[in-house]
Amino acid sequence: MEPQNEVLDNVIIKFAGDSGDGMQLTGTQFTNTAALFGNDLSTFPDFPAEIRAPQGTIAGVSGYQLHFGSVEIYTPGDFCDVLVAMNAAALKANQKFLRKSGILIVNTDGFDPKNLRLAGIAETDNPLENHSLDNYKVIRMDVTKMTRAALSESSLGVKEIDRAKNMFVLGFLYWMYNRPMEHTLKFLTDKFGKKPDILDANVKVLKAGYNFGETREEFTARFTIGPAKITPGTYRNIMGNQATALGLIAAAQKSGLQLFCGTYPITPASDILHELSKHKNFGVKTFQAEDEIAAIASTIGASFGGSLGVTTSSGPGIALKTEAMGLALMLELPLVIINVQRGGPSTGLPTKTEQSDLLQAVYGRNGEAPIPVIAAATPSDCFNMAYEACRIALHSMTPVILLTDGYIANGAEPWMFPKSADLKPITVNFAKEKNSENKFLPYKRDEHLSRPWAIPGTKGLEHRIGGIEKQHETGNINYDAANHEFMVKMREAKVEKIADFIPEQTVEVGTTKGKLLILGWGSTFGAIKSATLKAREEGYDVSHAQLRYIKPFPKNLGELLYSFEKVIIPEMNSGQLIKMIRDKYLIPAEGLNKVQGMPFAAEEIYTAITKALGK
Amino acid sequence: MDATVEKFTSKDLVTDQEIRWCPGCGDYSIVKQVQTVMPDLGIPRENIVFVSGIGCSSRFPYYMETYGMHSIHGRATAIASGLKAARPELSVWIVTGDGDSLSIGGNHTIHLLRRNFNVNILLFNNQIYGLTKGQYSPTSEEGKVTKSTPMGSIDHPFNPIALCMGADATFVARTMDRDPKHQQAILRRANDHKGASFVEIYQNCNVFNDGAFEVFTEKSSKKNETLFMESGKPLIFGDNNDKGIKLDGFNPVVVDLTATGASANDMWIHDEHDRVKAGILSRFFDNPSKPDHLPRPFGVFYEESRGCYEDGMTRQIEEAKAKKAADLDALLRGKEIWTIN
Numbered sequence: 001m002e003p004q005n006e007v008l009d010n011v012i013i014k015f016a017g018d019s020g021d022g023m024q025l026t027g028t029q030f031t032n033t034a035a036l037f038g039n040d041l042s043t044f045p046d047f048p049a050e051i052r053a054p055q056g057t058i059a060g061v062s063g064y065q066l067h068f069g070s071v072e073i074y075t076p077g078d079f080c081d082v083l084v085a086m087n088a089a090a091l092k093a094n095q096k097f098l099r100k101s102g103i104l105i106v107n108t109d110g111f112d113p114k115n116l117r118l119a120g121i122a123e124t125d126n127p128l129e130n131h132s133l134d135n136y137k138v139i140r141m142d143v144t145k146m147t148r149a150a151l152s153e154s155s156l157g158v159k160e161i162d163r164a165k166n167m168f169v170l171g172f173l174y175w176m177y178n179r180p181m182e183h184t185l186k187f188l189t190d191k192f193g194k195k196p197d198i199l200d201a202n203v204k205v206l207k208a209g210y211n212f213g214e215t216r217e218e219f220t221a222r223f224t225i226g227p228a229k230i231t232p233g234t235y236r237n238i239m240g241n242q243a244t245a246l247g248l249i250a251a252a253q254k255s256g257l258q259l260f261c262g263t264y265p266i267t268p269a270s271d272i273l274h275e276l277s278k279h280k281n282f283g284v285k286t287f288q289a290e291d292e293i294a295a296i297a298s299t300i301g302a303s304f305g306g307s308l309g310v311t312t313s314s315g316p317g318i319a320l321k322t323e324a325m326g327l328a329l330m331l332e333l334p335l336v337i338i339n340v341q342r343g344g345p346s347t348g349l350p351t352k353t354e355q356s357d358l359l360q361a362v363y364g365r366n367g368e369a370p371i372p373v374i375a376a377a378t379p380s381d382c383f384n385m386a387y388e389a390c391r392i393a394l395h396s397m398t399p400v401i402l403l404t405d406g407y408i409a410n411g412a413e414p415w416m417f418p419k420s421a422d423l424k425p426i427t428v429n430f431a432k433e434k435n436s437e438n439k440f441l442p443y444k445r446d447e448h449l450s451r452p453w454a455i456p457g458t459k460g461l462e463h464r465i466g467g468i469e470k471q472h473e474t475g476n477i478n479y480d481a482a483n484h485e486f487m488v489k490m491r492e493a494k495v496e497k498i499a500d501f502i503p504e505q506t507v508e509v510g511t512t513k514g515k516l517l518i519l520g521w522g523s524t525f526g527a528i529k530s531a532t533l534k535a536r537e538e539g540y541d542v543s544h545a546q547l548r549y550i551k552p553f554p555k556n557l558g559e560l561l562y563s564f565e566k567v568i569i570p571e572m573n574s575g576q577l578i579k580m581i582r583d584k585y586l587i588p589a590e591g592l593n594k595v596q597g598m599p600f601a602a603e604e605i606y607t608a609i610t611k612a613l614g615k
Numbered sequence: 616m617d618a619t620v621e622k623f624t625s626k627d628l629v630t631d632q633e634i635r636w637c638p639g640c641g642d643y644s645i646v647k648q649v650q651t652v653m654p655d656l657g658i659p660r661e662n663i664v665f666v667s668g669i670g671c672s673s674r675f676p677y678y679m680e681t682y683g684m685h686s687i688h689g690r691a692t693a694i695a696s697g698l699k700a701a702r703p704e705l706s707v708w709i710v711t712g713d714g715d716s717l718s719i720g721g722n723h724t725i726h727l728l729r730r731n732f733n734v735n736i737l738l739f740n741n742q743i744y745g746l747t748k749g750q751y752s753p754t755s756e757e758g759k760v761t762k763s764t765p766m767g768s769i770d771h772p773f774n775p776i777a778l779c780m781g782a783d784a785t786f787v788a789r790t791m792d793r794d795p796k797h798q799q800a801i802l803r804r805a806n807d808h809k810g811a812s813f814v815e816i817y818q819n820c821n822v823f824n825d826g827a828f829e830v831f832t833e834k835s836s837k838k839n840e841t842l843f844m845e846s847g848k849p850l851i852f853g854d855n856n857d858k859g860i861k862l863d864g865f866n867p868v869v870v871d872l873t874a875t876g877a878s879a880n881d882m883w884i885h886d887e888h889d890r891v892k893a894g895i896l897s898r899f900f901d902n903p904s905k906p907d908h909l910p911r912p913f914g915v916f917y918e919e920s921r922g923c924y925e926d927g928m929t930r931q932i933e934e935a936k937a938k939k940a941a942d943l944d945a946l947l948r949g950k951e952i953w954t955i956n
Contacts, residue, residue: 036953183951232956236949246947253943260701279946280935285928287700289693290726297690297723298697301666304684305702327687417952420943456682456698456705459621459661464630464676466685476632477677 005178007224010069012077013173016094017086017110018055019048019062022166026084027064028412029170033183034068035237035414038227041068042526043412044076044599049267049351056110056118061093070226074526076411078601084169086110086143089119091127104136105169109144139219141212143168150208151201160198164205171209178224181206233416240379240408241268243415244312244338245275247386249282252308255394255426260302261310262287264295264317267350268406269340272312292320296337300324303333304465306430306455308390312338315357316347319364325399326365327467329491332443332451334393334400337371338386341405343597352597353407355522356573361401362551362580368488370495372396373551375403377525380415382408385548388502391426396498397450403550405572407599408523430455442475448501449494496552505554509533510543513563516612519589521547521577524570524600531605535613542609547577558585566612568592570605623660625650630680636671641792641818642739646678648798649708649737656806658706665708666695668715671746672739672818675710689720692727692736696924699732703925706806707734713754714744717773721753725782728811730924735805735812740775743824756902761823775815776916777897780890785810787893787916791817793832797843797913804915810923830903831911840903844896844914849882852910859883860909867895867909885914893917 013030015023024045031043046063053060067077079099085091087110098104111128127133128140143165150168151161174181184206192199213219238246252259263273265288277286285307289295296311303309313321318339328335341357343349361373372392376385382404389402431452434440442463443451454461463475471478472486508525509532520528525546532544545560547553561567561581569578570592578591592608594600628650636642653663663681667673669688676683686694695709709716716724716738727734743761744750750763754775758767779787786808790801798816805812817828830836842852842860850860851872859870859882870877886892893916901908 032951036951038953038955227955230955232954234948234952234954236952238949249946250943253941258701260697262697280932281939282941282943282946283932283936285700285932287697287928289696290722293690294693294696294723294726297686297693298700300686301684301694301697301699302701304664304694305698305705307701309697323687324690327690331684417947417949420947456664456702457662459659462661462681464679464683464685466676467687468685 003220003222005222005224007226008069009071009225010067010073011082011177011223011225012065012067012080013082013084014063014065014080014094014097015084015169016061016063016090017084017166018090019050019053019060020055021062021086022163023062023064023086026166026170027066029184029187030173031066031068031412032237033174033179034066035235036183037179039068039070039225040073040228040230040414041066041412042073042076043067044407045410047351049349054118056087056089056115058089058093058119061090063090063094068225070228072228072230074529075599075602078603084173086165086169087119088115088121088127092119092121098136100135102136103139104133105139105141105172107143107165107169108140109142141172146208146212147205150205154201155197156201161201164201167202167205168209168212171206172213175210175213176219176222178222181210230414231416235414235416237412238380238383238415238417239271239410239412240376240382240404241271241340241410242275243380243382244376244386244402244404244409245272245279247383248276248308248310248336248390249279249284250383250420250423251387251390251426252284253282253420254423255308255390255428257306257308257428259284259310260287260299260307261285261312262289262295262298262302263312264289264292266292266314266317268342268409269312269314269317269338271409272338272340292317293324296321296324296328299335300328300331300333303328303335304331304456306453308336308394309334310336310338312340314340314342315344315360318357318360322365325371326367326369328399329369329371330467330470331465332397334397334453336386336389336393336400336402338389338402338404340409341403349597351406353405353523353599354572354595354597355403355405355524356576356595357403358521358550358573358576359579361403368492370492370551371399371401372495372498373401373403374549375522375547376408377522377546377548379408379411379413381525381548383415387423391424392498392502394426394428395450395501396448396494397453398495403522405523428453430458431461432458434460441473443470444473445490449490449497499552499555502549502554504556505545505547505560507560508544508546510536512543512560514543515541515565516543516609517561517564517567518542518544518605518609519547519561519567519569519577519581520544521550521571524572527600527602527605528570530602531609534602534606535609540609540613542613550577550580553584561585561587566590568608568612570594570600570608572599620657620659623654625654627660628653628680630678632677634678635674637822639821640671641741641820642672642675644792644795645737645739645798645816645818646675648795648802649679652799652802652806656706656803662704663706663708664698665710666691666698667710668712668720669746670712670715670744671820672710672712673715689715689718690723692716692720692723695734696723696727696730696732699734700925700928703733703929709734709736711736711738713738713740713742713752713775717775717778718753725778728779728782728784728813731785731810731921732925733809733811733923736814738775738813738815739818740815741818741820741824742827743820745820745823749823774897774900777894777900779813780894780897780917784813784917785919785921786812787897788813789815789817789913789916791828791832791913792819801915808918810921840910842899842910842912844885844912844916846885846887846915849879849884851879851882862895865895867899869909887915887918890917890919
C-alpha cells in the first residue's frame with residue numbers, strides 16, 4: 001500500500017540526542033534542504049554548555065528545533081509536531097515540547113537499561129513499554145542496529161560506524177517529508193571527500209534511512225510542504241552571528257575603511273570572530289586579544305588609527321569592557337560593541353538566551369556616559385543592525401552598542417540578501433586641514449555635534465586625546481566646573497541627535513492606534529508577530545511594534561505609544577525596556593516577562609493579548 | 616635618513632601645555648631626552664604616536680607635539696597593539712609606569728612582548744604610586760613603609776627585566792633619568808630595534824620615594840654600584856674600572872682586577888644576543904644594602920630578531936587577497952541560493 005500523502009502548511013521538528021549524536025548537524029542539513037526547496041523557516045539550536053557532557057544524561061542532551069512551511073514562519077515554534085529522540089534522556093528532556101498526537105521517532109537502542117539508568121528512569125518505567133507514550137504516534141527504529149547492518153561490509157570500526165547514526169534518521173525524515181537528498185550528498189562529499197570510507201559510510205546510511213521509510217509498509221503517511229509564498233526574490237539561508245559578520249564587512253567596504261575586530265572568545269559570540277577571520281581577503285583584521293579588556297582597548301587603538309573598530313562579546317565580557325567603553329565615548333571615536341546576550345548574571349547560562357543586558361548597555365558605566373544602543377530582531381536582521389551600528393558610529397563619532405542574543409545568533413532563517421549597491425552609503429571624511437586659524441581643534445563640532453576624525457599620519461593635525469575631561473573645542477585637559485557640565489550635556493545631546501537620521505518607529509502588525517500595542521525589542525520579534533497576527537485574525541484590536549533603536553528612541557515613539565489605550569512590553573528579563581519607557585513617556589506600560597533562558601512561545605504572548613483585551 | 620622627511624627640531628615637539636609634574640621630578644629629564652632624540656630618527660613627525668595609560672608618567676603625551684593618547688589605567692600596551700596592528704607604518708611609543716604596566720596592566724605588557732609588535736615601551740619605574748599619593752607599587756622593595764603599608768610591604772617585588780626576558784621580549788634595556796647621554800643612546804637603540812623594545816627607566820619620585828635609586832645615580836656610589844653593559848666589551852665596573860664580572864659555571868662572580876692582576880679581557884664579554892647570559896644579567900637584582908651584592912646592570916641586556924605580529928597579519932591578508940578577490944556581492948550571496956517567484 002502506498003502511504004497516503006498529506007499536504008501541510010508548516011511543520012515543527014525537534015532533533016534531540018546526546019551531544020555526541022550529531023543532532024546539530026542533522027538539524028542544519030534538514031534546514032538547508034528545506035531552505036533550498038523554498039520553504040520559509042526558523043531554527044533554534046539548544047545545546048548544553050559542556051562540550052562533552054556525560055554521555056546519555058539529561059545534561060548532555062543537545063537539541064535542534066526547526067520550523068518550516070509553505071507559509072511565513074516567524075519563530076521556531078512552541079510545540080513540535082515531530083520529536084526525534086535518540087535516547088531516553090533526550091525523550092525525558094523534550095517530551096513536554098511534543099504536542100499531543102505528535103509523531104515521536106525513537107531510537108530503541110537508546111532505551112536499554114544503561115541509557116535508562118543514565119537518564120534517571122527506572123528500568124520498570126521504560127517509556128517504550130509503560131504506555132506513557134500512547135498519546136503519540138510512535139515510530140520505533142533500532143537506529144544503531146540498522147546503521148551497523150548497512151555498514152556490515154565497511155572497513156570502519158564500530159565506533160566510527162555508530163557515528164553515522166544521525167544520517168539514518170536524516171534519511172528517514174527526508175523520505176517522510178518528500179525531500180531530495182542531493183544537498184546532503186553534496187555536503188558529505190565536500191566534507192569527507194578526502195576520506196572515502198567515511199564518505200561512503202555516511203552516504204550508505206543516509207540512503208538506508210530513506211529506503212527504510214520507502215520499504216516498510218508500517219509507515220502510512222508521508223507529508224508534503226510546498227514552497228513558501230514569501231516575498232519574491234532570491235534567498236539564502238543565514239545564521240545571526242554570520243549575518244552580523246557580513247554586516248560589518250559590508251559597512252567596511254561601503255565606507256572604504258579597514259575593518260578591525262579586537263575580540264576574545266566567549267559563548268555565544270565567538271562565531272562572529274570565526275566568520276570574520278575567514279574573510280581576510282576583504283582586508284579584515286581580526287585580533288584575538290589576551291582578554292576582554294585588551295580586545296576593546298586594541299580596537300580603540302585601531303579606531304584612533306582610522307579603522308572601523310569592532311569588538312564582540314557577551315555579558316561577562318561586556319562587563320569587563322565597561323571602563324574602555326567610557327574611554328571611547330570620551331575620545332569620541334567610532335567603535336562598534338556587539339553584545340550577543342546570554343543568561344546572566346555572572347557566568348549564568350552561557351548557552352541559553354536572555355535579554356537581560358539592556359540596562360547594562362544603556363546605563364552601565366561610571367559617570368554620565370551616553371552610548372547609542374540598537375538591537376537586532378531576527379537572524380537576518382543582525383546584518384541590517386550591524387550595518388546600522390557602523391553607520392551611526394561613523395556618522396556621529398561615537399561608540400555604538402549592538403545587542404543581539406543567543407537565540408537569534410545561533411538561529412537561522414532565509415534571507416533575501418541585498419545587493420551591495422542598494423546598501424545605504426556610508427561616507428567618511430578624515431580631517432585633512434586645520435579647522436581654525438592656524439590650529440587644529442580636535443573637539444570642534446559639526447552640525448551633528450560630531451568632531452573631526454584626524455588620524456595619525458595626517459601632517460599638521462597632530463593632537464592629543466584622552467579620558468580626562470576636556471575643554472570644549474581644544475580638547476585640552478580642563479577641570480573647570482562649567483566646562484564639565486557643558487561637555488556632559490554636549491555628549492548627551494550628540495547621542496540624542498542621532499534620532500534625526502534613524503528611521504521612525506513603524507508598526508509591524510496592525511495599526512498605528514488602537515486598544516493594545518505589544519512593544520517588543522530584539523529577538524522577541526517572531527513570537528510577538530505570530531501572536532498578534534493570530535489575535536488580529538480572531539478580531540482582537542492589537543498591534544505590534546518592534547524597537548530596533550533604543551538609545552536614542554525613534555522620534556515618533558512617544559506619539560505612537562500615546563495612541564494606544566494599553567501597552568504591553570514582553571521581554572526575556574524581569575522588565576528592563578519597560579523602565580526606560582515608563583521613565584521617558586510616563587505611561588503605565590505592563591510587562592510580560594520570562595527569564596528562563598528560553599525564548600517566548602507565541603502562545604504565551606497570545607494568552608497575554610487575550611487576557612488584556614478580555615475576551 | 617630619508618631626505619624626503621620634513622625636518623623638525625626638539626622645539627617643534629614642545630606643546631602649548633604647561634608641564635604639571637612636581638618640580639624636581641625625574642620625568643622632566645625623560646621628556647627632554649625623548650624630544651632631543653626624536654628629530655634625528657628620520658620619522659615624519661605626523662607618524663609618531665605616544666600612547667600612555669594612567670599615572671604621573673602617563674601625562675607624557677600631552678607634552679609631545681605628535682599624535683597622542685592618554686588612555687586608561689594599564690591599557691596603553693593593548694591600545695598601542697591595536698593601533699600598530701591597524702597601522703604598521705606608524706612609530707608607536709608607549710609611556711607607562713610600574714603600576715600601570717606591571718600591576719593593573721601586567722597582562723597586556725607580557726602579551727605585547729610575546730607578540731613582538733614593533734613598538735617601544737618606556738617604563739618609568741619609580742617604585743611607588745605617585746599620582747595616588749604614595750602607596751607601594753609592584754616594584755617596591757619588601758618591607759617598604761608607605762601609606763598603605765605602615766608596617767612595611769609584604770609583597771615580593773617584580774624584577775621588570777627578568778619578567779620581560781620570561782615573556783620572550785626581543786629587546787630589553789635599562790637606563791636612568793639622571794644619565795641623559797645613556798638615556799638618549801638607549802632610546803635610539805630601542806627605536807632601531809625592529810620588534811617590541813622594552814626600556815626600563817629608573818626615575819626618581821622626589822615627593823613620595825625620593826632617593827630610591829640614588830645609590831646608582833649619585834656620583835659617589837654610581838661607579839661601584841652600576842654595571843654599564845656594552846656589546847662585545849668586558850663587564851667591568853668600579854671607581855677605576857677595577858672590578859670585573861666572570862662566570863663560574865652559571866654563577867657570576869666579582870673579580871678584583873687590581874688584586875688578582877686579571878685582565879679586563881678575561882672577564883665576561885657582553886653579548887646582547889646570548890639569551891642565557893642575558894637571563895643571568897637580568898638577575899643582578901640584589902638589594903644594594905646586601906653585602907657582596909652584584910652591581911646593577913644598565914644598557915641593553917638582550918636583543919633578538921623575530922617576526923613582528925603586524926607583519927604576520929599583513930602577510931596573511933596579502934595571501935588571502937591574492938587567492939580570492941574581495942567581492943562583496945558574492946559574499947552576501949553565499950554558496951547556495953534559491954529564488955521565489
